[in-house]
Amino acid sequence: MITKLVVQGVCILIYSLEVAALLWVSESKYKKQYYLKVKMLCSISFILIGLVYAAVSSHWIYFQQLLPTLLFCALGDFFMGCFQIRRYTRNMILGIASFLVAHICLLLLLYSVIPAFSWWNILFPVIAVFLLCLQKKMLHMHYGRLWAPVLFYCIFLSLDLAKSIEVMILRPCISSAWIGVGGMLFFLSDYTLNFCYFHKMKSKSRATAMNLINLGSYFLGILAFDISILYFVR
Numbered sequence: 001m002i003t004k005l006v007v008q009g010v011c012i013l014i015y016s017l018e019v020a021a022l023l024w025v026s027e028s029k030y031k032k033q034y035y036l037k038v039k040m041l042c043s044i045s046f047i048l049i050g051l052v053y054a055a056v057s058s059h060w061i062y063f064q065q066l067l068p069t070l071l072f073c074a075l076g077d078f079f080m081g082c083f084q085i086r087r088y089t090r091n092m093i094l095g096i097a098s099f100l101v102a103h104i105c106l107l108l109l110l111y112s113v114i115p116a117f118s119w120w121n122i123l124f125p126v127i128a129v130f131l132l133c134l135q136k137k138m139l140h141m142h143y144g145r146l147w148a149p150v151l152f153y154c155i156f157l158s159l160d161l162a163k164s165i166e167v168m169i170l171r172p173c174i175s176s177a178w179i180g181v182g183g184m185l186f187f188l189s190d191y192t193l194n195f196c197y198f199h200k201m202k203s204k205s206r207a208t209a210m211n212l213i214n215l216g217s218y219f220l221g222i223l224a225f226d227i228s229i230l231y232f233v234r
Contacts, residue, residue, distance in 0.1 A: 003222060004230050006058050011049045012223065018042045019219045023212055026084075026207045043074035046222045053229040062232045065109045066225060072102035089146075089166040092197070096149050099190075103156040106225075110163040110179070114170060121162050128158035132194075141198045152196075153190075180227035184223030189214050 024039045025031060047070045054063035076098035083091035132154050135141060145151055164183025168176050192214040201207035 005054055007052060008164065008227065010053060011152035013159070015042070015045050015049060015223060016033050016218075018045055019216065022219070023215055026211055026215060027208055032085055035084055036078075039077055039081045040074075043077040043166050043226040044221055046070060046219070047074060048227060050226045051222070051230055052225055057230045057232070059229050059232045063110060063160060063229050066106075066229065069102045069109065069225070070222070072098050072105060076102060084091075093149065096146070096153055096225060100156060101150075102157075103153070104161050105162060107156065110167055113167050113176075113179075114163070115144070116139065118166060120166065121159060124162035125155045125158040128154050128161075142200070143198050146198075150194075157190050171232060174231040175228040176234065178224045178231070182224035182228065183220045185217045185224060189221060 011133070018038070018041055019169050022035075022042055025034045025038050039166050045066075050063055050066060050070055054060050079091045079095035079098060082088070083095060129151065132151065135144065136147075161183050164179050164186075168180025168183075192210050201210070
């Protein structure tokens, strides 16, 4: 147990410093030069942290199930990082597609933990799609030809949120708590991303806040899923 805590603490410290560097670079004059590099450093780190946690805990099967999600998230980070530097629509579409596959992989993992399909697995997506459509109309969100992919993405994002909360509530343990936290942070990240890319901010400070919340919640969310490896029990 002490070994787990020490390894967990060291990894969290190093990873937190990397994420802090990314947050700084994303709002600095060095963004074009270093943003993609620092972001990919963070992405590679969350894969390596998962590997280290699996080695320490011997929870290799769970890590192998989580690995596709981590890999497709890293791929999505690359394309979205490229979009931040050069705003080509192709990079945005490839980024959305990569994260969509990541969410599908995560959903499969969550259903391996609790296979049952409950009523809120339907309710969450219905509410999420309704609110997204309402938000589009009331806040004048500009999705353009990406509206259909965003709508489809929203369904799987809300399914992940519903299932992660279900795991946290119905299977109370340390790993399930981290899974729940990870799912909620993932949702927060994509919700704020919605405003970063598809809504014109009225002030620079608001745009900065949304960007920092988006990046911070995303990378901390993945860290939460990594930590769940340490304490996972069937």
